[in-house]
Amino acid sequence: MAASGISVSSPIASAVLPHGDQLELIRKGENSTSLLRWTGGRASKCRDVQFGRRRFIPAAIDEDLPTEITLATGVSDYKSAADLFDRIVHIFQSICALEQNNAEMAAFLAFATHFVECRDPAPRAIVTGIDTWEISQFLQLLRSFCRHAIPVARFAPADYSNLPGGCSPTFLISDPRPSTALLKFLDATQRSGFGMAQSKGIVNRPFSAVIVTSGHDLDDMIPNTFCRINATPQIRPQLLDAKALRRIAKTFQPQLLLYRLKNRSRVAKVNFDPDTLSGATRALASVLGSCFPDSEELHKRVVKLLEPQDEERRLDHARCESAVVLEALLIACHEGRASVHVGEIAELANGILDLRGDGYGLEARKVGSILRSFSLGLRRDSRGYGFLLSTECQRRIHQLGHALDVPFFQGKIDKCDICKNLPPSAL
Numbered sequence: 001m002a003a004s005g006i007s008v009s010s011p012i013a014s015a016v017l018p019h020g021d022q023l024e025l026i027r028k029g030e031n032s033t034s035l036l037r038w039t040g041g042r043a044s045k046c047r048d049v050q051f052g053r054r055r056f057i058p059a060a061i062d063e064d065l066p067t068e069i070t071l072a073t074g075v076s077d078y079k080s081a082a083d084l085f086d087r088i089v090h091i092f093q094s095i096c097a098l099e100q101n102n103a104e105m106a107a108f109l110a111f112a113t114h115f116v117e118c119r120d121p122a123p124r125a126i127v128t129g130i131d132t133w134e135i136s137q138f139l140q141l142l143r144s145f146c147r148h149a150i151p152v153a154r155f156a157p158a159d160y161s162n163l164p165g166g167c168s169p170t171f172l173i174s175d176p177r178p179s180t181a182l183l184k185f186l187d188a189t190q191r192s193g194f195g196m197a198q199s200k201g202i203v204n205r206p207f208s209a210v211i212v213t214s215g216h217d218l219d220d221m222i223p224n225t226f227c228r229i230n231a232t233p234q235i236r237p238q239l240l241d242a243k244a245l246r247r248i249a250k251t252f253q254p255q256l257l258l259y260r261l262k263n264r265s266r267v268a269k270v271n272f273d274p275d276t277l278s279g280a281t282r283a284l285a286s287v288l289g290s291c292f293p294d295s296e297e298l299h300k301r302v303v304k305l306l307e308p309q310d311e312e313r314r315l316d317h318a319r320c321e322s323a324v325v326l327e328a329l330l331i332a333c334h335e336g337r338a339s340v341h342v343g344e345i346a347e348l349a350n351g352i353l354d355l356r357g358d359g360y361g362l363e364a365r366k367v368g369s370i371l372r373s374f375s376l377g378l379r380r381d382s383r384g385y386g387f388l389l390s391t392e393c394q395r396r397i398h399q400l401g402h403a404l405d406v407p408f409f410q411g412k413i414d415k416c417d418i419c420k421n422l423p424p425s426a427l
């Protein structure tokens, strides 16, 4: 369609037009593509779409997109969100013999990749397992369900600096030894608006990523906004063949595409907020759960799945240095002191660490910098830095301690008036 001489052709993978129509790239035959237009609840195939002065054309495989990208061949109907979800879970179980919770997590992740540009943080997952071959089998299967999946052995962001408009791929990175630099990159690019300024392309657009590891060396570095999937089979798994995988993708990609087209505008607006989780795990549950605006059942399941991860996060926090300093501050509050100095807090904090047998102490300087991060109004007097334990200040200390779930509140304490007014702990 040559509309006018000033029309600009843009190869796209996906677009949402201002009046709500959606365009999606679909595969037509082995290596050619076309566009699918979604208007008022109906899909139609077209070669290009003119909108104002822009002419949207399908991105070309091998030119704009890597050959191995997974694309739907059209749309096809599904029974319900819950049914589609359950069928995907079932396939992870029957083919890769994944344990139920891990199969569910994989299914939640797959759905979330179809709405990557709608929500923050962007889907990230770490897949662990004992056997690298079994892990790679799982990645192959996961590929059938993720949006615009691109399997890579090693991931170099610079290789994806020229992707077409609306392409928000899912990188399935099979490198069994991902570097800490890669992990930091995937963490830093999880939120929109935090793209790294030095280059264009993938760093400045939402994308999903799955990394694998067969060891525990990265354990401490995995952010709690990452899904964790253990791909260890529970029984002897099936041997996958390329034909079977293609069949699965051919069945599910069109259904997942239809699910996206029908639900995209709502997923972008709905904000599922699980009230029993907090911090990073809450953000992750919100992203995964929001993909199902109508299913209370799936909301409950995602919360249940993430509860162990949330508990782990709380325990980690409770052990961190800030928590120890807060605990020391709470002791000072409960002793009825009118003011405290950094040295006294350091002494109390080290007493707690001693009792716990952690085998290390905190220097007053370190305690000072932690205290500064709490904004309690540190002032210097003849005895060094310190502050008044005003009621306001005590309240803030209690709130901070409560937010971090410090062990202080679980011990046998005489509750002060502020303690009594704290909301019940989520634990």
Ligand SMILES: [Zn+2]
Pocket (backbone or CB within 6 Å): 333, 334, 398, 415, 416, 417, 418, 419, 420
């Ligand atoms: Zn108290």
